[in-house]
Amino acid sequence: MSRPSTQAPGAADAHDALTEGLSLLEQGRFEEAKGLFQQVTGRWPTMSEGFLALGLACLELGEDAGAERATARAIELAPTSGGARYRRAEVLARLGQFEACVQALGAAIELSPGEAAPYLALARIFETSGQTERALEVLSGGLTALPGEPQLLEEVGRLRG
């Protein structure tokens, strides 16, 4: 359990609490963020975003097991959330569960085809495994959904040298 130095959300609504926690994450105050997110999930136990954010904090702290539990709960609460699948994929990658990771990214794209991040991650995984052609196919899919998306274009340019 972390040592939360930030006050509990109190009367603040869940959105404000999450925003504050994400701000802490951006500042690198991971322990504080984690503590806040734990309080959020305690207060709003059916809100998937809280667990997702908690998973993020755990990832930053290198607490893979905690991240795994949090993201798994996030998906239970929001099975159609592409974002939850994406973070789950990151956790699975850190745990060395590459097959599940790739599948989670595929699911993230299925659920949220308009988000660039899952395409990028999946392409990078294929690139790392020596499958540049597959990586380009994934980026092609991304650009079909997101014509002109700068990050995807940049990645294509990088892969094609």
Next chain:
Amino acid sequence: MASRGATTAGPAEATAKVSAAAGRFGTVEGSNKPWSTTRTVNASGVSVKGDFSRETNSPREVKRIDNQLLEARVTRAAGTSRQSGSVELTANLKDGLKSKATYTNQFIAWGYKVVGQTRNLPLGLTAQGKAKTAVGTLVDAGVEAELSRKSAYVRAGVNAFAGARNIAEGSVSDSRGIFTASGNVSVDGGVGVGAGIEAGLREGKLTLGANAAAKLKYGLEAGGRVEVDFVKARAVVREAVVQGLRGAVRQLQAQPPSRPAVQAWFR
């Protein structure tokens, strides 16, 4: 106006055919390569006449693009400054009506290729543009393709008088379909209308359909549109995942990436 007489002098393989059953306009197909000077091809009630300048020995041909489009293709030879060509066709339809369309393709002075032709650009990109009309008494069509270090665009335009429907299309793509930019505009009816479209890669960002715009001569403007095909996107990724999953997992398990490398996947 094209004659309906016998085929004049020219290559024996010149062909033209029509199928008017689909609608008001005949389906016309013609091919004739190389094109020497003027040719009339007549088959099944369709006449196709091509008339190109003789400034160069560039290859020229006429062919059907789709059910309502005849394409004139001219390739500018190196060292020439300008040339033009036109194709005129008539078709006798089943209901006894005649359909006629005329194409005149002109090169820009610096010699970019015209209607239906492609221009190969760095990074494997291809710029393509075409302009078409279903029926028009006078149509000028052309396309430019240009590339700078970070910018490529293609522009196709149609100027038609008394055209029934005039369409300009432009696209930038690569052979793998990763870069795809396209846009189009159509104009129904009217006299003296013009349409143009731009699609391009500018400053590393594809600015295609969203920036595609059509400007009509009398101050009207019509925006192009971007077709976002999520179904296709998902299908592409799904196939890549299915095809690549086993190999990727095998490779990653054999040589597990470092933690920073894994983090970089999701940066």
